[in-house]
Amino acid sequence: MIRTLTAHVIWLLTTLSCLSQEQQFSNPLLTSGADPWSIWVDGYYYYTHTMGDRIVLWKTVDITKLASAEKKTVWIPPAGKPYSFELWAPELHHINGKWYVYFAADAGNNNSHRLWVLECTTRDPLNGKWELKGKLADATDKWAIDGSIVRQGGQLYLAWSGWEGDENGVQNIYIAKMKNPWTVDGPRIKLTSPTYSWEKYGDTNNPNDVAHVDVNEGPQFLVHDDKIFIIYSASGCWTDHYALGMLSASTHDDLLDPNSWKKSPGPVFYADGSMPGTLNAGHNSFFKSPDGTEDWILYHANEKPGQGCGRFRSPRAQKFTWKEDGVPDFGTPVSTKQWLDEPSR
Numbered sequence: 001m002i003r004t005l006t007a008h009v010i011w012l013l014t015t016l017s018c019l020s021q022e023q024q025f026s027n028p029l030l031t032s033g034a035d036p037w038s039i040w041v042d043g044y045y046y047y048t049h050t051m052g053d054r055i056v057l058w059k060t061v062d063i064t065k066l067a068s069a070e071k072k073t074v075w076i077p078p079a080g081k082p083y084s085f086e087l088w089a090p091e092l093h094h095i096n097g098k099w100y101v102y103f104a105a106d107a108g109n110n111n112s113h114r115l116w117v118l119e120c121t122t123r124d125p126l127n128g129k130w131e132l133k134g135k136l137a138d139a140t141d142k143w144a145i146d147g148s149i150v151r152q153g154g155q156l157y158l159a160w161s162g163w164e165g166d167e168n169g170v171q172n173i174y175i176a177k178m179k180n181p182w183t184v185d186g187p188r189i190k191l192t193s194p195t196y197s198w199e200k201y202g203d204t205n206n207p208n209d210v211a212h213v214d215v216n217e218g219p220q221f222l223v224h225d226d227k228i229f230i231i232y233s234a235s236g237c238w239t240d241h242y243a244l245g246m247l248s249a250s251t252h253d254d255l256l257d258p259n260s261w262k263k264s265p266g267p268v269f270y271a272d273g274s275m276p277g278t279l280n281a282g283h284n285s286f287f288k289s290p291d292g293t294e295d296w297i298l299y300h301a302n303e304k305p306g307q308g309c310g311r312f313r314s315p316r317a318q319k320f321t322w323k324e325d326g327v328p329d330f331g332t333p334v335s336t337k338q339w340l341d342e343p344s345r
Contacts, residue, residue, distance in 0.1 A: 024339040025064035027277070028301075028314035035089040035146075035218070036298045036315035037285045038063055045287070046125060048090045048101070049300075049315060053077075055090050055101055055118065059126050063287070063317065064342050075101070075118055075130045082107040083116045083132075089146045089218065089283070092125065095156075095181050099125040102136065104145035111168070115147040115160060117182040133182035138174075140188060142166065146283075149178065150221035152228060157255060158184060159191075159230055161217035170194065171215045173232055173247070175256060189256050191247060192216055194234060198243060198267050202236025216245070218283040226251050227326050233282040234267065237309040242282035243267035244299075248327065269297070269330040277303045277336030280313070287317075289343035294319050296343060297330055319343075 029036075033049035040046075047058040047066060054076045060069035077084045083105035090103040099120040106112040115136040122128030136147060136158065143163040150157050156178035161171045172193045179185035194200050194214035202213065218233035230247040246264040253260035271281035284299035297320050300313040307313070318340060320330045334340065 023342050025342055026339050027316040027318070027334065027336050029064060029066045029317060030315055032311050032313065033315045034300050034309070034313040035283045036300055037089075037091045038287045038298055039092055039094065040288055040290065041094050042123075043290075046092050048092055050088050050090065052087055053085075055087065055103065055130070057092065057126050059124075061290075062342065066315070070126065072126045074120075074126065074128075077105065082112060082114070082135075084108070086110070086113065088113075091148055091285070093149060093181070095151075097121075098181075099128070100133075100181050101130070102147045102149065104147065111143065111166070113143050113145050114141070115144045119182065136182060136184060138176050138184045138186070138188040143168075144174075146218045148220055149181070150223065150228075152221075152223065152251060152255065156181065157221075159219040159221065161215075161219065161232075162188070164190075168213055171213060171217050173216045173219050173230065175230075177256065186256075189258060191230065191258055191261055192232070192245075192263055195263075196234075196245075196265065198241070198270075199234035199245065201239045201241035220285055222286055222328065223251065224322060224328070225326055228255070229328065230261070231268065231284060231328075233284075237280065237282065239308075240273070240279050240302075240305050242280045243271075244269035244282055244284060244330070246328075268328070269299070269333070271301055271333040273305070275333060275335040275338075277301070278316075278333035279303070279305055280307065281316070281333040287343075289319075290345045294344050295322075295328075296320065299333070301333055303336070 035050045038047045045063040058069045058071040085108045088104040093100045101118040117133040118130045120128040120130045147160040159175045173191045174188040176188045177185045200214045220231045222229040234245045235241045246268045247261045249260045271278040279302045281301040
C-alpha cells in the first residue's frame, strides 16, 4: 500500500512539473535573430527580425513558441535598387487598418543606408501583397537606420538613428513629425548624441577604423501613464558593452523640443556577463501579454564574449515592471538557464 501511494505521489509530482513547464519558457526564443520586433493584433503575435536580404514575418498565439510558429517571406527587394542590400531592423506596425513595415536598406554601400516603408492592406500580413511606398526621409536625406514610430496626441512621430553629416563617426537619435505613415513632415530634431562613457565603448580613436563610431541607435518608444520614453541602444554592437539608455519626457510636452527630454546618466538595461548566455544585450522592442496586464521587453543578446554584431545574436524576452515614479524597471538580462512564466493570458 505504501509503495502504491509513493508511486502515485511521484506520478502526481511529475505530472504537475510537466504542466508547470508547459507554461514556462527559457531564452533564447530562436537560435538566431538580431533586432527583434513583435506586435500583438487580433489574437496573434506578429514577429520579425533582421534577415539582411528579405522581410520575413512570423505569426503565433504564443510568442515563446517562435521556433514552431508559422513564418513567411513577404518581400524580397528587386536587384539594382537603392534598397536592395543590408535590410536591417524591420518593424511591423498596424495603422488605420493597414500594415506597414519600416526598415533600413542600402544600395550595396553602408553610406547609402536610408529608411524605407512597405504597405499591406489585407487583414493577415502573411498572406497579402506588400508594396513599397517609398523612402522615409526628412529634407536633409542623411544616413538613417532603425526607424520606429509612435502615435501620441493624435500625431505620428518617427525616431531613428542617423548621422549629422555625410560621414560615419557619430550616430545620433533624431525625431520628426509624420504627415502619414510613409511621409516625414518637417525637419529632423536631434534628441541625443553619445555623451557618457558607457555610450562610447568601441571608440579606437582611429579615423580609418569603423570601430571609432560612437553609437546611439535602435530608438524604441514606450508610453506609460503621462510619461513617454525612448529606449535606445548605446556603444558599438561589436563590443561586449552594448547597453540600453533612456530618454524620458511628459506626454504633455512638445516632443520635438530637445529640452523636453531628460537623459538617464547610466544604462537602464545592461548585461555584465554574470548571467550565463547574456552578453551584448540591446536593440529592444516592447510587447504586451495577451491579456494586456503585463509589459515585456524583447531584445537580442550573445551567448559568449566577442561574438559581436553577427549571426550569433538571438532574441530574448522577459517581463518588466514599473517603479513608483512611473519609470520602467527592466532589471537585468536573465540567464538562458532560467525558466520564466509565459506572458499572462
